[in-house]
Structures are given as C-alpha cells and as structure tokens.
Amino acid sequence: MEHNPCRAREILDRVGDKWSLLVIALLGERTKRFTELKREIDGISQRMLTVTLRGLERDGIVTRTVYPVVPPRVEYSLTPMGATLMDAANTLVDWAESHLSEIDAARADYDTRARAEEPVKTS
Amino acid sequence: MEHNPCRAREILDRVGDKWSLLVIALLGERTKRFTELKREIDGISQRMLTVTLRGLERDGIVTRTVYPVVPPRVEYSLTPMGATLMDAANTLVDWAESHLSEIDAARADYDTRARAEEPVKTS
DNA sequence: CTGCATCCCCGGAGATACTG
DNA sequence: CAGTATCTCCGGGGATGCAG
Numbered sequence: 322m323e324h325n326p327c328r329a330r331e332i333l334d335r336v337g338d339k340w341s342l343l344v345i346a347l348l349g350e351r352t353k354r355f356t357e358l359k360r361e362i363d364g365i366s367q368r369m370l371t372v373t374l375r376g377l378e379r380d381g382i383v384t385r386t387v388y389p390v391v392p393p394r395v396e397y398s399l400t401p402m403g404a405t406l407m408d409a410a411n412t413l414v415d416w417a418e419s420h421l422s423e424i425d426a427a428r429a430d431y432d433t434r435a436r437a438e439e440p441v442k443t444s
Numbered sequence: 445m446e447h448n449p450c451r452a453r454e455i456l457d458r459v460g461d462k463w464s465l466l467v468i469a470l471l472g473e474r475t476k477r478f479t480e481l482k483r484e485i486d487g488i489s490q491r492m493l494t495v496t497l498r499g500l501e502r503d504g505i506v507t508r509t510v511y512p513v514v515p516p517r518v519e520y521s522l523t524p525m526g527a528t529l530m531d532a533a534n535t536l537v538d539w540a541e542s543h544l545s546e547i548d549a550a551r552a553d554y555d556t557r558a559r560a561e562e563p564v565k566t567s
Numbered sequence: 568c569t570g571c572a573t574c575c576c577c578g579g580a581g582a583t584a585c586t587g
Numbered sequence: 588c589a590g591t592a593t594c595t596c597c598g599g600g601g602a603t604g605c606a607g
Contacts (some may be wrong), residue, residue, distance in 0.1 A: 324526045324537065324596075328471060328537060328540050328541050328544070329465045329466055329533070329536075329537045330462070330465075330466065330543075330572085331540055331544060332536055332537065332539065332540030332602085333460060335540075337456060337460040338599080338600095339453070339599080339600075342452045342454055342456060343453065345562065346452060349456075351462040354503060354549055354568085354569090355568070355569055355570085356449065356569080359569095365602075366601055366602075367569085367570075367601085368570090368572095368601075368603095369599090369600060370570095371569080371570060371571080372599095374581045378554070379550065379551055379554040379555075379590080380550055380551060381511065381547060381549075381551075381553075381554075382547075382550075387569095391568090391607095392570050393568050393570090393607080394568075394569090395541060395568080395569060397572090398455070401511075402546060402547075404551075404558075405539065406543070408503075409535045409536045409538070409539040410452070410536065412532045412535040412536070413455055413532050413533065413535070413536060414451060414452045414455065414527065415532070416453065416455065416529060416532040417454055417455030417458075418451050420525060420528070420529070421451065421454060421455075423525060424458065424503045424504060424505075424525075424583065425462050425526065426504075427503055427504025427525075427581080428502055430501060430504075431501070431566070432479025432502075461579080461580095462579080462580075463580095467572090468599045477588085477589090478588070478590080479589075480591055481589065481591095489580075489581055489582075489590095490590075490591095491580080491581075491590090491591085491593075492579090492580060492581080492591085494589080494590060495579095495580085508597080510589095514587090514588090515589080516587080516588050516589055516590080517589090518588080518589060518590085
C-alpha cells in the first residue's frame with residue numbers, strides 16, 4: 322500500500338516543531354540533564370526547552386527522572402519508542418546534510434531568475 | 445561523525461511546515477495539476493497550495509511546467525532531489541503510522557496521571 | 568538547578584475577492 | 588484553471604521575573 326499522506330501531518334504536528342528533533346537527537350547520544358541540553362541547543366530559551374521536554378514526555382518519547390536532592394537534579398533520556406523515532410529522524414537529518422548546499426544553490430538560482438523577470442522601472 | 449543536530453533545524457524549516465510533506469508525498473505518486481493537488485489535500489487553501497508549491501520550486505524540490513493553452517494547464521512534479529527527499533520523509537511517515545496509537549495511549553496515560561496529582565479543592 | 572507564570576510580538580495560515 | 592492581493596486572526600515562541 323501507498324503511504325497515506327494525511328498521517329504525515331500528525332507526525333509533523335508532534336515532532337515538527339522548532340526544537341523536538343534537536344532534543345531527540347541530543348538525547349540519542351546519552352541521558353542528559355536539563356542544563357546540559359540547554360547549553361548544547363543554541364538559541365533555545367529555558368521556557369521552550371521545558372515545553373518541548375514536557376511534550377515529548379507526554380508522548381512517551383522521553384522519560385524524566387527527578388533525583389530528590391538539593392540542588393535539584395533531573396535527567397532526561399529516550400524511551401525505546403523515542404530511540405526508534407530518532408532513527409527515522411536521522412534519515413531526514415542525513416538528507417538535509419547532503420542536500421543543503423544543493424538547495425541553497427537552487428534558491429540563489431531561482432531568486433536570480435526571478436529578479437531578471439521583474440518589470441523594468443522607467444521612471 | 446555524529447549527526448549535527450543544528451542542521452536538523454534547517455531541514456525542518458524547509459519541509460516542516462504544514463503542507464510541504466503532503467505535497468511531496470502526493471507528487472511522489474505522479475505528476476499532478478494544481479487543482480488535482482487542491483482536491484486531494486483536505487483543508488488546504490488555494491493560497492497555501494500556491495505558497496507551498498512556490499517554496500518547493502524555489503528549493504529545487506518540484507518543477508513547475510506551464511502549458512500555454514486556454515484554460516491554463518500547469519503541472520507539478522518532483523525533481524530527482526525531491527524524490528530522494530520523499531524517500532527520507534516516508535521513513536518518518538512509516539514511523540508515524542506504526543506508532544500513532546502508542547503515542548495516543550501514552551498521552552492518555554500521562555493526562556490521567558496529571559489529573560490524579562492535581563491539588564484538591566476543599567472549598 | 569529546574570521550572571512555572573506572565574506579557575508581548577511576529578509570522579504562518581485562513582477567508583475572501585479579483586484577474587489573465 | 589491557476590493563480591494574485593489584502594485583510595485578519597491566532598498561537599508559537601521569546602523575554603523577563605519569581606519559586607521550590
């Protein structure tokens with residue numbers, strides 16, 4: 322059977338946001354703490370890291386382990402299902418890495434041709 | 445070398461929007477016309493289909509062929525690069541299809557436990 | 568250290584109307 | 588048929604401040 326494209330939206334709604342795949346990729350390396358993730362993800366705010374991790378936890382993709390010590394220590398890691406998602410996601414990441422320059426070239430080319438067709442201002 | 449998670453953002457910025465993967469999946473079946481895509485993608489507006497197709501064309505993922513007839517006839521198809529992207533994307537779609545119910549279960553479970561921990565109102 | 572609450576802004580996306 | 592042009596709305600996500 323063919324892929325049902327309509328399901329594609331559901332998965333993208335879950336991991337297609339701004340940070341989820343990044344978090345998944347990093348947790349794929351090993352279990353990490355909150356601050357560790359924060360440090361490794363360039364540009365993410367504290368709020369968005371929390372929001373993203375909660376969402377992934379809710380979906381059964383990451384686990385959250387709280388150690389009752391002071392100062393607090395919280396560790397995040399991938400569930401088995403999360404690990405399988407990471408494999409799928411990495412396929413896309415691989416594609417991105419090997420085609421980004423090609424895309425950039427296509428864009429530059431497209432933009433150049435678009436400019437060439439612009440109406441000439443005679444005033 | 446490991447995957448560079450930061451690149452993941454770039455690919456998601458390109459195909460992680462609301463409609464791109466759907467369009468790519470449908471064009472993966474065969475070349476199609478504008479109205480044909482519009483009919484097959486449930487809920488997409490004319491405007492968003494146009495915007496999405498323009499973006500994919502700009503990135504070198506789809507080609508746009510205009511036949512100078514009346515009424516106008518425009519056909520869209522995947523480029524070779526677009527086809528490789530479809531393969532990668534299908535990996536994610538496959539994952540989605542096989543894990544959606546598991547995710548739904550995880551969510552229901554999470555939400556149930558969250559409610560159980562809510563503060564009791566004694567007033 | 569880890570996280571929640573609040574405010575606010577911007578851009579993605581829908582609705583509608585018009586055109587070659 | 589295959590678009591373009593506006594207007595509008597909503598929510599994702601950033602900044603900041605407070606808390607256990």
